[in-house]
Amino acid sequence: MQIDLANLEDFIRGSAFLGTGGGGDPYVGMLMLKQVLNDGMQVTLIDPADFDDEKTAINILTMGAPTVINEKIPSGPANVRALRAAEKELGYAVDAIMPVEAGGINASIPLVVGALTGLPVIDADGMGRAFPELQMTTYNVAGLSSNPNVMADDKDSVALITTVKNIDAERFCRDICVRMGGIGQMACYPLTGKQIKDHAVLNTITLAVEIGQSIRIAREDHDDVVSALLRFLESEHVGRVAKVLFDGKVTDLLRETKGGFSIGRVILDSLAGDGAQLEVVFQNEYLTALKDSTPVAMVPDLICIVDRETSEPITTENLKYGQRVKVVGVSVPEIMRSPQALATFGPAGFGLDVDYRPIELLGA
Amino acid sequence: MQIDLANLEDFIRGSAFLGTGGGGDPYVGMLMLKQVLNDGMQVTLIDPADFDDEKTAINILTMGAPTVINEKIPSGPANVRALRAAEKELGYAVDAIMPVEAGGINASIPLVVGALTGLPVIDADGMGRAFPELQMTTYNVAGLSSNPNVMADDKDSVALITTVKNIDAERFCRDICVRMGGIGQMACYPLTGKQIKDHAVLNTITLAVEIGQSIRIAREDHDDVVSALLRFLESEHVGRVAKVLFDGKVTDLLRETKGGFSIGRVILDSLAGDGAQLEVVFQNEYLTALKDSTPVAMVPDLICIVDRETSEPITTENLKYGQRVKVVGVSVPEIMRSPQALATFGPAGFGLDVDYRPIELLGA
Numbered sequence: 001m002q003i004d005l006a007n008l009e010d011f012i013r014g015s016a017f018l019g020t021g022g023g024g025d026p027y028v029g030m031l032m033l034k035q036v037l038n039d040g041m042q043v044t045l046i047d048p049a050d051f052d053d054e055k056t057a058i059n060i061l062t063m064g065a066p067t068v069i070n071e072k073i074p075s076g077p078a079n080v081r082a083l084r085a086a087e088k089e090l091g092y093a094v095d096a097i098m099p100v101e102a103g104g105i106n107a108s109i110p111l112v113v114g115a116l117t118g119l120p121v122i123d124a125d126g127m128g129r130a131f132p133e134l135q136m137t138t139y140n141v142a143g144l145s146s147n148p149n150v151m152a153d154d155k156d157s158v159a160l161i162t163t164v165k166n167i168d169a170e171r172f173c174r175d176i177c178v179r180m181g182g183i184g185q186m187a188c189y190p191l192t193g194k195q196i197k198d199h200a201v202l203n204t205i206t207l208a209v210e211i212g213q214s215i216r217i218a219r220e221d222h223d224d225v226v227s228a229l230l231r232f233l234e235s236e237h238v239g240r241v242a243k244v245l246f247d248g249k250v251t252d253l254l255r256e257t258k259g260g261f262s263i264g265r266v267i268l269d270s271l272a273g274d275g276a277q278l279e280v281v282f283q284n285e286y287l288t289a290l291k292d293s294t295p296v297a298m299v300p301d302l303i304c305i306v307d308r309e310t311s312e313p314i315t316t317e318n319l320k321y322g323q324r325v326k327v328v329g330v331s332v333p334e335i336m337r338s339p340q341a342l343a344t345f346g347p348a349g350f351g352l353d354v355d356y357r358p359i360e361l362l363g364a
Numbered sequence: 365m366q367i368d369l370a371n372l373e374d375f376i377r378g379s380a381f382l383g384t385g386g387g388g389d390p391y392v393g394m395l396m397l398k399q400v401l402n403d404g405m406q407v408t409l410i411d412p413a414d415f416d417d418e419k420t421a422i423n424i425l426t427m428g429a430p431t432v433i434n435e436k437i438p439s440g441p442a443n444v445r446a447l448r449a450a451e452k453e454l455g456y457a458v459d460a461i462m463p464v465e466a467g468g469i470n471a472s473i474p475l476v477v478g479a480l481t482g483l484p485v486i487d488a489d490g491m492g493r494a495f496p497e498l499q500m501t502t503y504n505v506a507g508l509s510s511n512p513n514v515m516a517d518d519k520d521s522v523a524l525i526t527t528v529k530n531i532d533a534e535r536f537c538r539d540i541c542v543r544m545g546g547i548g549q550m551a552c553y554p555l556t557g558k559q560i561k562d563h564a565v566l567n568t569i570t571l572a573v574e575i576g577q578s579i580r581i582a583r584e585d586h587d588d589v590v591s592a593l594l595r596f597l598e599s600e601h602v603g604r605v606a607k608v609l610f611d612g613k614v615t616d617l618l619r620e621t622k623g624g625f626s627i628g629r630v631i632l633d634s635l636a637g638d639g640a641q642l643e644v645v646f647q648n649e650y651l652t653a654l655k656d657s658t659p660v661a662m663v664p665d666l667i668c669i670v671d672r673e674t675s676e677p678i679t680t681e682n683l684k685y686g687q688r689v690k691v692v693g694v695s696v697p698e699i700m701r702s703p704q705a706l707a708t709f710g711p712a713g714f715g716l717d718v719d720y721r722p723i724e725l726l727g728a
Binding site: 156160 | 449519520521522523524525526527528532535536539540542543
């Protein structure tokens with residue numbers, strides 16, 4: 001699998017779906033990627049299975065509230081500065097880079113940086129979706145350090161944070177991000193090939209392209225697009241549980257930018273005329289879905305809101321009154337459901353007072 | 365001049381005076397210094413004139429609101445970690461360290477770090493007094509960069525900040541300081557011997573010891589202590605203008621900890637029975653003194669509040685209702701009064717809407 005102008009839109013749509021409402025508007029990522037590809041630069045993807053155990057890679061991302069990222073576009077060159085500062089601190093040049101999350105704009109940013117630097121990009125990530133905080137990774141769950149955490153802005157400021165606990169790095173970096181204007185370009189979580197194979201969520205760039213393909217082909221074939229997408233996700237190739245949690249209309253929306261996050265909730269009224277309501281709570285990403293106050297899906301399982309006709313993913317900052325949507329729930333791989341994983345990015349990781357139950361055991 | 369157990373208290377009292385109310389309670393600095401000296405460690409002072417032009421030194425300090433520093437004691441070892449991280453970033457080991465300010469606890473901290481590391485301490489500083497912000501230095505006025513700005517805490521977190529403008533470093537570091545619990549141990553402003561000779565305020569550690577001596581000897585001789593101190597400051601050896609701005613009683617005090625600073629104002633009622641009032645505004649340090657709404661002294665000139673009998677300096681966080689005090693004004697060296705210097709740490713540097721007038725031209 002390679003990313004080029006031919007499959008770029010599939011990739012962007014798929015990563016928007018995996019973004020579960022967060023990770024920034026993928027349209028911005030598409031524009032950035034289109035520019036480097038149109039300029040003749042190339043992105044080289046590597047399957048993690050082909051990446052030597054001793055080689056090294058570092059994670060590349062943009063930190064910031066999606067609301068801000070749409071106005072203050074991420075800077076590829078600032079990301080390269082963060083990468084170089086991390087290499088200086090590490091004392092070696094990395095062999096590759098990779099996305100820390102599979103969803104939203106942070107799926108695209110490492111590809112842009114790969115094109116700018118010529119470094120290959122590993123087809124794997126540390127979240128299998130998008131999460132709002134830096135410590136919410138399978139690497140953190142495995143006890144790996146995010147040090148050095150480097151953040152750069154477009155005014156040539158660079159911050160290098162070293163902490164004992166990854167959650168402290170998140171807190172320092174979030175403050176710096178706010179000071180940088182609500183967005184910062186980061187490099188963190190240096191990993192060996194062995195660590196990636198053992199602890200990353202594998203082949204998620206490929207998965208994003210395939211999700212986008214499945215939506216595009218269903219549209220071309222005039223199929224029911226959401227049903228086609230669910231069939232693909234439940235296929236043996238992907239192996240997820242996927243279902244429509246709700247079919248409704250946006251009737252209420254609360255969204256604020258607070259402490260560097262987009263925080264809020266959206267209320268949907270059922271289109272079936274049965275008076276049912278769905279409430280979806282978000283912190284950058286959709287965290288929990290409650291149907292008439294009963295949970296029907298919760299993190300880390302994916303909650304995705306899509307246009308009910310075209311299955312176009314809708315991010316939290318693009319939610320609008322009156323939209324007719326389907327809310328889709330998708331199970332995550334087992335590596336993301338261990339007790340340690342759930343403590344890190346399950347409901348408890350978000351301070352939510354609810355015990356995790358997998359989506360396949362919940363009604364909808 | 366060397367600092368040892370014999371002149372420690374003189375030095376502490378003198379640096380409290382130069383602290384102009386800020387820089388943290390010097391008592392904390394005395395305890396820290398006493399401990400390392402009692403443990404048999406030594407502090408070696410160097411006259412800047414004896415420091416080779418090509419040699420290098422870095423400034424060592426504690427950042428934080430004085431109110432916090434009195435409860436959460438600075439950590440010498442964290443300062444050493446900051447120093448080592450700065451050396452790693454610079455790519456060389458420094459030959460010496462130095463205080464960034466002559467007043468308050470930040471006069472003592474570099475001596476503690478000198479004792480812990482064996483590095484000599486240069487008898488000079490970048491403020492000639494205490495100021496609340498990192499860019500308020502004669503080095504910044506001279507166009508020298510504070511990079512790398514390293515801050516460490518007692519939980520083994522380290523932040524390394526690189527910026528184009530020193531004022532941006534102040535802002536990032538202040539946020540990090542707040543996140544570290546309101547106090548952080550720093551290394552910044554690496555300088556050559558030449559730069560120190562050209563741009564530092566020279567021999568201010570010696571000045572602090574001599575101010576303390578002058579107060580102690582006057583007390584022993586049962587002289588009028590404040591008058592003796594003014595005579596010393598106006599002597600040919602020191603060459604300052606010094607005067608009593610007000611003799612009064614604390615009748616009103618507003619003090620809050622905000623954005624990592626102690627901010628407020630104190631009102632004094634005259635003891636002469638003439639109904640006069642003095643208002644002193646502070647941000648960690650005393651910034652302006654207004655007698656019946658007319659300025660009688662302003663930054664960068666020193667405004668010091670001392671006990672009217674013993675001339676013991678009173679810091680902003682030790683101000684209390686009913687204290688009988690004298691407010692002393694002292695002129696600063698010409699290097700601190702250039703137009704660039706006044707823009708950086710004169711009234712304009714603090715956002716105060718008043719044109720600087722030297723203390724010798726103002727009434728009292």
